[in-house]
Amino acid sequence: xxxxxxxxxxxxxxxxxxxxxxxxxxxxxxxxxxxxxxxxxxxxxxxxxxxxxxxxxxxxxxxxxxxxxxxxxxxxxxxxxxxxxxxxxxxxxxxxxxxxxxxxxxxxxxxxxxxxxxxxxxxxxxxxxxxxxxxxxxxxxxxxxxxxxxxxxxxxxxxxxxxxxxxxxxxxxxxxxxxxxxxxxxxxxxxxxxxxxxxxxxxxxxxxxxxxxxxxxxxxxxxxxxxxxxxxxxxxxxxxxxxxxxxxxxxxxxxxxxxxxxxxxxxxxxxxxxxxxxxxxxxxxxxxxxxxxxxxxxxxxxxxxxxxxxxxxxxxxxxxxxxxxxxxx
Amino acid sequence: xxxxxxxxxxxxxxxxxxxxxxxxxxxxxxxxxxxxxxxxxxxxxxxxxxxxxxxxxxxxxxxxxxxxxxxxxxxxxxxxxxxxxxxxxxxxxxxxxxxxxxxxxxxxxxxxxxxxxxxxxxxxxxxxxxxxxxxxxxxxxxxxxxxxxxxxxxxxxxxxxxxxxxxxxxxxxxxxxxxxxxxxxxxxxxxxxxxxxxxxxxxxxxxxxxxxxxxxxxxxxxxxxxxxxxxxxxxxxxxxxxxxxxxxxxxxxxxxxxxxxxxxxxxxxxxxxxxxxxxxxxxxxxxxxxxxxxxxxxxxxxxxxxxxxxxxxxxxxxxxxxxxxxx
Ligand SMILES: Nc1ncnc2c1ncn2[C@@H]1O[C@H](COP(=O)(O)OP(=O)(O)OP(=O)(O)O)[C@@H](O)[C@H]1O
Ligand SMILES: Nc1ncnc2c1ncn2[C@@H]1O[C@H](COP(=O)(O)OP(=O)(O)OP(=O)(O)O)[C@@H](O)[C@H]1O
Ligand SMILES: [Mg+2]
Ligand SMILES: [Mg+2]
Numbered sequence: 062x063x064x065x066x067x068x069x070x071x072x073x074x075x076x077x078x079x080x081x082x083x084x085x086x087x088x089x090x091x092x093x094x095x096x097x098x099x100x101x102x103x104x105x106x107x108x109x110x111x112x113x114x115x116x117x118x119x120x121x122x123x124x125x126x127x128x129x130x131x132x133x134x135x136x137x138x139x140x141x142x143x144x145x146x147x148x149x150x151x152x153x154x155x156x157x158x159x160x161x162x163x164x165x166x167x168x169x170x171x172x173x174x175x176x177x178x179x180x181x182x183x184x185x186x187x188x189x190x191x192x193x194x195x196x197x198x199x200x201x202x203x204x205x206x207x208x209x210x211x212x213x214x215x216x217x218x219x220x221x222x223x224x225x226x227x228x229x230x231x232x233x234x235x236x237x238x239x240x241x242x243x244x245x246x247x248x249x250x251x252x253x254x255x256x257x258x259x260x261x262x263x264x265x266x267x268x269x270x271x272x273x274x275x276x277x278x279x280x281x282x283x284x285x286x287x288x289x290x291x292x293x294x295x296x297x298x299x300x301x302x303x304x305x306x307x308x309x310x311x312x313x314x315x316x317x318x319x320x321x322x323x324x325x326x327x328x329x330x331x332x333x334x335x336x337x338x339x340x341x342x343x344x345x346x347x348x349x350x351x352x353x354x355x356x357x358x359x360x361x362x363x364x365x366x367x368x369x370x371x372x373x374x375x376x377x378x379x380x381x382x383x384x385x386x387x388x389x390x
Numbered sequence: 391x392x393x394x395x396x397x398x399x400x401x402x403x404x405x406x407x408x409x410x411x412x413x414x415x416x417x418x419x420x421x422x423x424x425x426x427x428x429x430x431x432x433x434x435x436x437x438x439x440x441x442x443x444x445x446x447x448x449x450x451x452x453x454x455x456x457x458x459x460x461x462x463x464x465x466x467x468x469x470x471x472x473x474x475x476x477x478x479x480x481x482x483x484x485x486x487x488x489x490x491x492x493x494x495x496x497x498x499x500x501x502x503x504x505x506x507x508x509x510x511x512x513x514x515x516x517x518x519x520x521x522x523x524x525x526x527x528x529x530x531x532x533x534x535x536x537x538x539x540x541x542x543x544x545x546x547x548x549x550x551x552x553x554x555x556x557x558x559x560x561x562x563x564x565x566x567x568x569x570x571x572x573x574x575x576x577x578x579x580x581x582x583x584x585x586x587x588x589x590x591x592x593x594x595x596x597x598x599x600x601x602x603x604x605x606x607x608x609x610x611x612x613x614x615x616x617x618x619x620x621x622x623x624x625x626x627x628x629x630x631x632x633x634x635x636x637x638x639x640x641x642x643x644x645x646x647x648x649x650x651x652x653x654x655x656x657x658x659x660x661x662x663x664x665x666x667x668x669x670x671x672x673x674x675x676x677x678x679x680x681x682x683x684x685x686x687x688x689x690x691x692x693x694x695x696x697x698x699x700x701x702x703x704x705x706x707x708x709x710x711x712x713x714x715x716x717x
Contacts, residue, residue: 323608
């Protein structure tokens with residue numbers, strides 16, 4: 062039996078037009094996301110990694126309906142969300158929530174912690190009275206291990222880790238099914254980051270949540286994700302179960318990425334062979350034809366790599382890669 | 391004995407604020423030999439940038455150096471006048487920042503900026519000679535297509551290229567010490583690896599000494615011969631990077647190392663350090679880490695531990711390692 066995925070992103074495309082002069086004539090497109098598909102099941106975590114500018118945040122913003130996709134579809138619990146209106150749109154907005162990198166930028170500095178956390182309830186749950194609302198606020202504060210006495214404080218009184226827990230509490234108060242986490246620990250210290258990662262892992266189990274987590278830190282993504290998708294210039298180049306991806310990376314870009322992670326272990330660098338990608342990441346305005354990695358690819362590049370884009374194919378169960386090297390007919 | 395390029399002794403710095411004095415750096419000492427790299431490793435607010443700025447004599451006006459010496463090639467930077475120091479800044483001492491854009495004026499090309507530095511710092515006036523040195527520095531910093539980079543404006547280059555160009559400026563004057571304050575924090579891992587390799591190569595080939603500031607222990611493992619662990623303005627552990635990472639002594643260092651998720655490790659609960667940094671306006675009396683330390687005993691809250699050499703070359707400031715105190 063096939064289980065229905067919680068979220069399905071189908072052939073998502075997002076181009077940003079570049080306009081020129083007073084007439085606003087479109088002179089080109091930034092191909093931020095260029096045909097991306099993936100699924101997230103219930104209680105599953107998908108990690109999205111890739112170089113800066115590869116389109117990770119753009120995907121997140123499309124799912125959150127902050128950007129209108131150029132093409133493609135986003136399906137949540139069986140419904141296409143791009144055409145939702147009225148009550149169904151409100152329903153979707155309660156089911157999917159987000160947590161971003163800088164907690165201080167996303168918290169209103171003029172509001173008390175308890176009111177920040179209560180805010181989504183005040184908009185979406187008009188049926189609740191004040192007492193019920195604050196009871197829920199204190200409940201969720203306990204779940205994210207925020208001490209009660211912080212409820213009446215303001216954001217500037219909080220440490221980075223506490224502020225990020227407030228953002229998580231606010232995201233959870235409507236009991237969503239999916240959390241979009243865009244670099245949720247990048248602004249935090251390592252020792253605090255560990256605490257937030259543990260918390261996210263616990264919350265996932267307790268509330269049967271699903272996450273889409275974006276981070277440039279591969280070890281963070283590896284720690285929390287069940288599946289990982291690797292992006293390069295608007296495309297997914299490889300996708301597999303988390304352990305499989307780190308043990309058997311197939312795509313040369315994934316191999317380069319993993320081999321570049323600095324581990325706090327002196328022997329690690331002695332034994333490791335770094336796979337280097339020469340040159341700089343090309344512009345999303347003019348991505349190279351064929352395989353987008355071909356000008357920098359450490360493998361032998363043949364004619365096909367230069368002209369024909371490799372499809373994302375399943376080379377082993379659940380392990381997808383877009384590279385001609387693995388394409389057999 | 392090897393030549394010491396930099397020696398920092400008992401450095402103590404406060405910031406004066408309306409709410410009181412912030413004890414940002416308290417009695418910190420370390421040294422760097424020729425061709426050696428030292429990492430200042432610590433979490434946000436531990437005083438790393440304050441130390442780097444003090445060496446550059448670029449502290450903000452509300453900072454005050456209460457005590458200590460900063461000796462570069464035998465001369466105490468804190469006891470020389472501005473005229474004397476201006477000959478050293480940007481020549482014997484160079485710095486690269488987290489944001490490479492900070493090293494450039496957006497209105498000038500990269501080439502113009504480097505040429506300016508060379509003209510004023512090295513006093514070279516021959517245009518051809520200047521360009522020659524500049525192009526060589528750009529190449530040394532690992533940039534391809536140096537002629538194009540030389541003629542580019544900062545906004546025409548990617549973040550990684552710009553960071554390499556700022557390394558080029560810093561090394562073009564042939565400094566004896568390069569200070570790098572989190573130079574790779576804003577870059578992707580692949581770019582970070584490239585920049586770190588570039589710096590390491592410069593160190594090995596040109597005998598450059600580097601003071602590297604980072605919060606990332608993995609970065610320290612890659613680039614640094616020695617490491618100084620700082621926490622809330624105080625030095626807790628000091629020694630060779632290999633020793634510290636393999637046999638960490640201080641409870642803080644141990645916890646910190648365990649809290650880093652590793653790509654090769656099994657997925658288990660990550661240990662973390664409960665609590666947060668102490669208020670630096672009113673630091674605790676004994677060991678600065680005691681309020682968050684699981685192993686702390688009575689003495690830790692009363693007496694400040696001294697830095698002691700526990701193994702040859704491996705120093706730690708923790709009562710656990712001082713005989714008699716721990717019982
Ligand atoms: N609103 C926008 N208008 C125009 N271009 C945009 C916009 N948002 C993103 N882009 C471009 O789309 C591409 C993808 O950007 P995106 O922010 O999705 O990357 P990312 O993978 O999240 O990168 P990072 O790791 O740096 O956050 C980039 O080239 C970016 O410059
Ligand atoms: N101009 C200033 N006035 C008052 N306090 C300051 C000033 N600059 C820094 N501080 C304080 O001094 C302490 C050390 O700051 P510093 O910037 O040196 O830390 P850091 O280790 O570089 O941190 P980060 O990793 O965040 O860059 C912090 O508590 C900081 O808040
Ligand atoms: Mg992003
Ligand atoms: Mg700093």
